[in-house]
Amino acid sequence: MLRTLLLIVALAVGVIGLGAHLAGHRDAMPAALWGFAIAVAVLVERWRYRSRNAGVDGDWQKTEERFVDPESGQTLQVLYNPRTGERRYEPDNHA
DSSP, rough: HHHHHHHHHHHHHHHHHHHHHTTOOOGGGHHHHHHHHHHHHHHHHHHOOOOOOGGGOOOOEEEEEEETTTTTTOEEEEEEEETOEEEEOOOOTTT
């Protein structure tokens, strides 16, 4: 929700800044650049840091690595996807 709002506001600032620059306001270009830069950053962040649930299906392999989550106190097991290099943490049922 917050990402979507930030994306909408950033695109609006970029478009308004670009329109103002094209209308002859010389000081409007930084607003356009910042608006579009923030919009690109939000889109890249969405692509780069996908949801953990996005890769539930796949070639996940259990590892021997386990640790205690400091927030919950729960023992977690590390799963590894050799195709993507991604790591995932799930509750350890054997603890």
